Amino acid sequence: MNIFKQFYRSLYSPKDIASFRFQGIGKTIIYLVLLTIIASLPNLYYLNKGINEAIHTFSVTMEEEVPSFTISDNTLHTDNDKEPTIIEKPDLTIIVDSSGTYDHAKINSYGNTVALLKNEFVIVTSGQAQTFDYSSFGNISLTNEELIEFIQTMDSLAYVFIIILVVIYILFMLIYKVLQTLVLAMFGSFFSKIFGRTLTFAQCWKITVYSTTIPVIFFAIMDCLQTIVPSGYLLNWFISLFLVCLAIKEVQPEKPLQP
Known part of the structure; x- marks a missing residue:
């Protein structure tokens, strides 16, 4: 049989x-x-659908709605260092905060989130937060344009x-x-x-x-x-x-x- x-x-x-x-x-x-x-x-x-939609949403939002920023000396700098920028989408929240208002513990209260904080980068998926200090990548220097370019590259290689x-x-x-x-x-x-x-x-x-x-x-x-x-x-x-x-x-x- x-x-x-x-x-x-x-x-x-x-x-x-x-x-x-x-x-x-x-x-x-x-x-x-x-x-x-x-x-x-x-x-x-x-999972495939969520990853593709998240990368696409993140890419478009970073390009059209997120204010300019730079990461240098392991610290995030924006034009507005007094209050964070929070952009909420149906399946994704994006936070850019150079003021130090947020930390990874506070980010956990959100759903799926990508957060650029003063000294760290946080990704929250399914209630689990992954935190990466900028210093762990070495003494990087990064602008929002360079990050958008990297995300677009990731979008094209998402299938891998x-x-x-x-x-x-x-x-x-x-x-x-x-x-x-x-x-x-x-x-x-x-x-x-x-x-x-x-x-x-x-x-x-x-x-x-x-x-x-x-x-x-x-x-x-x-x-x-x-x-x-x-x-x-x-x-x-x-x-x-x-x-x-x-x-x-x-x-x-x-x-x-x-x-």
Whole structure:
């Protein structure tokens, strides 16, 4: 049975899932990679969209709305050193503050933010702030025109960074899926003893991989709709474990030897 038929059967048939325990380990690994890619696609799509929109918005805003500034001697200088400039866009806030009014702790109260502060550069994404002192780049000298030119270069090369992020994200997701299926396979081995089924750990792991198909599809759809599932992490594990149990129960118990 090819991998796509296995995918279809795994959506509704615990009996078929149980039968997949006899296939080679390599095919199961390929299937796990396929599930990982499916689970990653929605988040990668929105990540790609967000990065492109953020870079474009930042570039246009810097060029058209941000006042002139320079960074020299590791300090930001603007024409107005008494109050900050705050530009709020739907998905991005840009702050230019040479007055010292803001620091990275105060920036955390905003959503997605790019802030040029008196002595540091701050990026806030998903509530997490990354701070870089100007001094960490050496004794730089930078104007807003040079920064705009750099951002426009980044905009044209964004696909390179996105590809790198995609690879890293899928690798981390694959590691997570491997660990998840190994833990579930341990529970599967325990259940196989309770149900009186004779299964090796490798067979339990193969059953586990295919049993995660339904939760992967469900949460991928929720991610596409950008819908948060309450206690989604626990629900994912519970559904997977329940399907592992159903598949193991479909394994025929060994008949006792006749005397």
